[in-house]
Amino acid sequence: MNTEDPAGKHVSVMLQRCVDALAPAISAPGAVVVDCTLGLGGHSEALLTQFPEVRLVATDRDPSALRLAGQRLERFGDRATLVHAVYDELPQVLERLGIDQVQGILFDLGVSSMQLDEAERGFAYAQDAPLDMRMDQTRGQTAADVLNTYSHGQLAHILKFFGEERFAGKIASVIVREREKEPFTTSARLVELVRNAIPAATRRTGGNPAKRTFQALRIEVNGELEVLDRAIPAALDVLALGGRIAVMSFQSLEDRLVKQHFAAAATSTAPPGLPIVPEEHQPWLKLLTRGAELPTEEEIEENRRAASVRLRVAERIRNTPRA
Template structure:
């Protein structure tokens, strides 16, 4: 297994401003790297950690065995965090972290089908309980559905060419593996596109992965839910890896930190004006330090945003 490197770990821990007696949620446990650093700062505090990948939960249970008194593992999507916490009579938390996207073990385990670097059956499910797989998307989506997905989630300029190539190939036989899909993509694109820097299947694989795992549709609702659980002074940190995710986080944080609109014709004293309940800690997203970029390639695309609950 590759060496584990938690992205922007130092920045995350500093920004969370951890209360040693607090309750923290990690919505994206992965291999528990960020969680371990949070746990190290807790005295009587505790953590509730979610991951929709059962392998991640099992691996982290082993890695974090020394902290088992302070941590609860939940194999679920973080969209359910508020409901699950409320069921446990937890109505307030001191902080949360979302380190979005795919983990290195998911990418590096060929059989999960996330990567165009390994030949494997088309899968890409983070949660193996769900029915929709990359195979279903590639072989059963209509031409129009494929084009929309490639444009929306892959920002793929050659969406139509690739969708047409997929359509043509599956008339002969289903596209079953990652390498078969890479071949179809390469055959669909003109040489001048293929000779450009970067892997020609990158955007398509990203789009299918986002579709299969429904990574963006519920993200704003999940963030709103987690922010609504924060105590006054509590903070949320979110790390994203592409512009589609970052845009959603930025918009939700802006909405939460903007005071409700008041018609300027209504005369109000400053003390009567409603204030926003949250403040954005870093207006511009933080990016990884030079030192981190030297040791972790994945950090290149990382953007970190932080929000604090200030009243309410």
């Protein structure tokens, strides 16, 4: 990545759609918008540019992303506050900044373009690299640690549930057998082993057969689903009345979690059959997308990484004791 041009060739996914989705909530003076997944700062830059009076708080667990996005957003001065934090820590971040509620929240989940493009991070299966996969390289276990220390049962579990891999048990057996000969350190060996463990007929479709294994390892290394399961309720808690939240997911497990949290807040909790639903049982979130919204064909042509994105948008319509 060229540090002289933090944006590089990066194309932010569904950029204008996300800005438009949040616009009604963040147009008023004094509005605060949170970019929970700053990355290279494309969405944050657009929000700050199109809403000159908005204040931005942006978090990222990746120090490299914060540094590069900081260069990109420097011209906005104190309108932008960048914080090294995981997005489930949002309530603590806002408390330290003296902010009680926010009007807009954006999540762009999954691995960032910068992380995919930097070979030494180990996220991409198309090139040989150290098996790291940590979004924050200052702490935590690496993908190599997982491969070399987890039991067969643990490996099979994460491959099946996080990678949705049909051949999880077989791949786990190969990993356990081969690590006895030599510990795993780089990605090319793992890619080849996974390819050989999957039946030839299956390898002919669906792209690189190691894709699901790499997804599973990345999710495990970064605790992504556990963090997201805490982060969405935490974000909804700090969303002001009339505030909006937009979440982009890139795989079904993430999207399912977001859907569940949104649906729970948008559904009455009253027993069925009541002639009048008490206010405390009425929904407090309104879903603004029908299911998950998909990218346009034009966007996919422009940016292939947008192909798998699913966008969900919701608005807070009622205050609750938890707010």
